[in-house]
Amino acid sequence: MKKNPMFEKIVRCREDFPSLKEEINGHPLAYFDGPGGTQVPQTVIDAVSHYYYTSNANFHGNFITSRRTDEVLEGTRGKIARFLGADGMKNISYGHNMTTLNFSLSRAFGRYLLPGDEILITQLDHEANRGPWLALREKGIVVREVAILPDGTLDYNDFECKLNEKTRLVAMGYSSNVTGTINNVPLVREMTYKVGALLLVDAVHYAPHFPLDVNALGVDFLLCSAYKFYGPHVGILYSNGEILNRLPMYNLRTQLQHAPYCIETGTLNHAAIAGVNAAIDYIGSFGEGDSNRARIVDAMEKINLYEDALAKDIFKRLNELKNVTVLGPTDPGATKAPTISFDIKGVGPAEVCNYLGEQGICAWNGHFYGIRPTEIFGYLQKGGVTRVGVSVYNTSAEVDRLITAINTLASR
Ligand SMILES: Cc1ncc(COP(=O)(O)O)c(C=O)c1O
Known part of the structure; x- marks a missing residue:
């Protein structure tokens, strides 16, 4: 992602989250399960x-x-x-x-x-x-x-x-x-x-x-x-x-x-x-404005723009991979939450998440209690799908790691 002064504070915010300092098998933790629950900053703790x-x-x-x-x-x-x-x-x-x-x-x-x-x-x-x-x-x-x-x-x-x-x-x-x-x-x-x-x-x-x-x-x-x-x-x-x-x-x-x-x-x-x-x-704290409400709204707009750019990048790159099917809206410009579920032909979602997990990449597999849509899309009987969600602390370097790992699995 290009350097954008609007996101200056956001790109540094990973430091605010003590749990993200952990390393798994020598890899920094890349936490893509915000849809299941985000990590918390030190100020909340x-x-x-x-x-x-x-x-x-x-x-x-x-x-x-x-x-x-x-x-x-x-x-x-x-x-x-x-x-x-x-x-x-x-x-x-x-x-x-x-x-x-x-x-x-x-x-x-x-x-x-x-x-x-x-x-x-x-x-x-x-x-x-x-x-x-x-x-x-x-x-x-x-x-x-x-x-x-x-x-x-x-x-x-x-x-x-x-x-x-x-x-x-x-x-x-x-x-x-x-x-x-x-x-x-x-x-x-x-x-x-x-x-x-x-x-x-x-x-x-x-x-x-x-x-x-x-x-x-x-x-x-x-x-x-x-x-x-x-x-x-x-x-x-x-x-x-x-x-x-x-x-x-x-x-x-x-x-x-x-x-x-x-x-x-x-x-x-x-x-x-x-x-x-x-x-x-x-x-x-990510926003500006004269009132608490104005700062919250400004912050949410910035967070949205930042997350959306990362999510659109994931969406585009997953769609380019052979054997990967992304669920949901196909229009790359659609207004969406930064959440992407996908299937890799021939690789079960639990296997995908275990593989990602060994590299310190946290993502969820299954139906995420969205059991009815997963059923209707035809994935429930197959163990569901893999889901990645972008949060404010995710980075484009983490997205690169994610796509590389999925590509390895999809081209086996
Ligand atoms: C869209 C949606 N609705 C409802 C819930 C349930 O929320 P809670 O865990 O607070 O009961 C979740 C939790 O994942 C969710 O993602």
């Missing part, structure tokens, strides 16, 4: 340990460490709101992970919807945004799924056909963690307005790579997970306005019964939440 040094307690108590814990929880809600473009902390709830939050939402919808009501999901989604909704079939709720086209994009005609006045909720992903496809959320929002359906978006794979603006999108719910954007394992739910207050959540009578708290159960992972705050600050 420090924030987690700082919490234990200074603030460890349960929340809402009348003593110093408990008050500090309240500040950590509420301050981080505000920080996440700025990351997502939400109005404020009242819109942000925490959970163990995205899947747990989505199941809590689906259980609440199960109490509120009637048999015959419809929910629309997609074939492209991660199972975390399918399973919780499919479970509602037990209650007589009709769950339909929108088809994927052979190029790994959603079939929007099918969307239109399957949406009707009985549709109460559309649950769709923003970006596929298998193909990197970006779904047309604004178009679907328009469609849902026409039939009065709610819109829930799984942005777990989108949030690490693009700026988000939940208000501009007009979504009712949006979920993401901090461990995909340089933070600890914390699930995040954005809910619009009063919507969470209208859902009959399952919780304890001791729980605060209003948004954003009513979906939270038991004690949260306070130290990890302190780390989420630091992760968003870390992202913001």
Whole structure:
């Protein structure tokens, strides 16, 4: 990649990640499993340990460490709101992970919807945004799924056909963690307005790579997970306005019964939440602007440009290799998350990842819980595919190593 002053800070950021200093068989670690979870910078590790040094307690108590814990929880809600473009902390709830939050939402919808009501999901989604909704079939709720086209994009005609006045909720992903496809959320929002359906978006794979603006999108719910954007394992739910207050959540009578708290159960992972705050600050450190939000958006735009250039290079070079098939959108200029899944004819994906792993290149094989798209693309029975994802700390030298290793396997 050509030297670009815009990326000066990004190209040096590998140093911020202590785990990337490791060597495997004499090779520096090249971590291409961001879609499974990114590595964390020192500042996040420090924030987690700082919490234990200074603030460890349960929340809402009348003593110093408990008050500090309240500040950590509420301050981080505000920080996440700025990351997502939400109005404020009242819109942000925490959970163990995205899947747990989505199941809590689906259980609440199960109490509120009637048999015959419809929910629309997609074939492209991660199972975390399918399973919780499919479970509602037990209650007589009709769950339909929108088809994927052979190029790994959603079939929007099918969307239109399957949406009707009985549709109460559309649950769709923003970006596929298998193909990197970006779904047309604004178009679907328009469609849902026409039939009065709610819109829930799984942005777990989108949030690490693009700026988000939940208000501009007009979504009712949006979920993401901090461990995909340089933070600890914390699930995040954005809910619009009063919507969470209208859902009959399952919780304890001791729980605060209003948004954003009513979906939270038991004690949260306070130290990890302190780390989420630091992760968003870390992202913001790549950006410029007059406000925290402006710096985050600027940083996400820069991160996106940097990652996209590396990913497009991988995409182009993989497509040039004999015996390699790349899944998903074929247009090299398509707007995609920097995530590429591929198959090498005659070499199983587990073998590919073992081979890469011996050279210090970390990549995942299988279906990545995107089990439905992997099945539809015809790779599930064959053990799935190999996936590489680009994160802010990846470099073009690492991409060269990756392509050389894949080329060796593909030309055996
Ligand atoms: C697109 C997508 N949605 C949902 C999830 C589930 O997230 P969590 O692990 O926070 O439950 C993942 C995790 O890989 C994902 O990639």
